[in-house]
Every structure is written in structure tokens, then in C-alpha cells.
Amino acid sequence: MRFKNSRRNGPREERVIDLSGWTPKTTLGRKVKSGEITSIDQILEKGQKILEPEIVTMLLPDLKEEVLALRSTQRMTASGRKQKMEAFVALGNKRGYIALGVGKAVEARDAIAEGISDAKKHVIKVRLGCGSWECGCGTGHSVPREVIGKNSSTQITIKPAPRGVGLVAGEVAKKVLTLAGVSDAWTFAKGRTRNVLNMVLATIDALDSLNSLKAGKGGSIYDDIAAEVAKIPADEVVEVPAAVEPESA
Secondary structure (H helix, E strand, O other): OOOEOOOOOOOEEOOOOOOOOOOOOOHHHHHHHHOOOOOHHHHHHHOOOOOOHHHHHHHOOOOEEEEEEEEEEEEEEOOEEEEEEEEEEEEEOOOOEEEEEEEEEOOHHHHHHHHHHHHOOOOEEOOOEOOOOOOOOOOOOEOOOOEEEEEOOEEEEEEEOOOOOOEEOOHHHHHHHHHHOOOOEEEEEEOOOOOHHHHHHHHHHHHHHHHHOOOOOOOOOOHHHHHHHHOOOHHHOOOOOOOOOOOOO
8 A cells, every 4th residue: 555645845834723612521631721731741741641632732832734644545344345544644843842643534634634633642742952972052953862763663763963964864754853843863764664654653762762861950961960969068079189190211
């Protein structure tokens, strides 16, 4: 089954949705609508599951969508063949949030809408940084370290790159990284990279692995070490004498 490319040339802004008539069905949804929760980070840090797409619509109104692939699926029934459209949709705001959703429907338009709703239930936060020793600018234009993501037989490695290099990646991985807010990175992929779904999931898995890296308030992995050193009393700090150069003969 071959994939059909999206007719859109690039990501477009998410349609404005009126949430005045939204009646939350979950406790999390009621907290968001009442204003008790004002940031998506409050939800992601606690690991709470998002069951209503309207939650993300309210907290992340600047999400942009990108239809990565659109294909038709068929199944045999007693009354004959039934055909449906399947859409793979990625969402991102280019500032550290990315999501992937899959939607199925009889019409392509409905399949894309279903994919958008499904993606909003699987939003993850991406830690941006500058992990390249050639740059060291300290801004969030790349990834803070090398990461590896895998899904099925597809594996991708993302390495930080200095500012100005751009995204050295395939078409699918480049779209995902762009939506996540990564503008400079080197990537190396192997396995069945032609499979769009596996490639997207492997890329998101690599970006999600950045969340397991502990960091201090300043965003550097060395901040925690500096904080622990600062707690040591001054009288317990042992000064290491400088090396003495041997006298010349």
C-alpha cells in the first residue's frame, strides 16, 4: 500500500475552535476550563493522561498541523469491500512541543480531523538546547545531547549541530524536527526508513528520551553537580596543590 503525499506544501496554523460550549467530562478537563491549570507543563510533569483534545486546544492554541501521509485501507465484509482513509498527522508549535496522531474515516477530511484529535492526546515536551561543542551559544536551536530513537526495525540517531547547519535529515524526520523547534541537527537513520509511521515514531522516541536527562534550573546537566558542591562546608574543601614542574638539568 503506497502512501499519498499531502497536498499542502507546509504546516498550517490550527483552526480557531470555539470552546465556550465545551463541557469537560474528566477532572483534568474541569480544572483546565476553570483556570486551575494554566500550563501544559503542569500536566506533563505529573504524567497525567490527556483524554480530551480540548485541553490541549486551550493550553496550546498555537499548534500547527502537518499531514505526513494519507492512505486508503480496505477490508472484506459480508456485503463486500469497505474502504477507509487513514491519515498520519503531526502537531507542533516549533517551541518544544510535538505530537503524532492517527485517524481513520470514510472521507479524507474526516480522517485528518480524527488524526488531529488523536495527536492532541499524545503531546510530549522536547528539551531544546545547544549541545554542539562547535557552537556553545546556549540557545535552544538544537538538542542538548546525542539521542537515539527506535521503533520496530527503524532507528534514528540525532546529534546536535552548530547554528547555521540546518537539518541534515530525511523528509519525514525533517518535518517532525521542524515542528518540535529543532533547526540545526545531524541525523543518521537505518532500517526500514521508507515506512512513514515507523520513522515518525522513532524520531519522536529520540526526542522524548531527552526528558529522562536530569538538569538543573538553569537547563545544564552540570547545575546539579554545582549545587551539590555548594552545599559542602568551606572547612571540608580540600585544596589540590598545583603540579610542580621538574627542574631543568
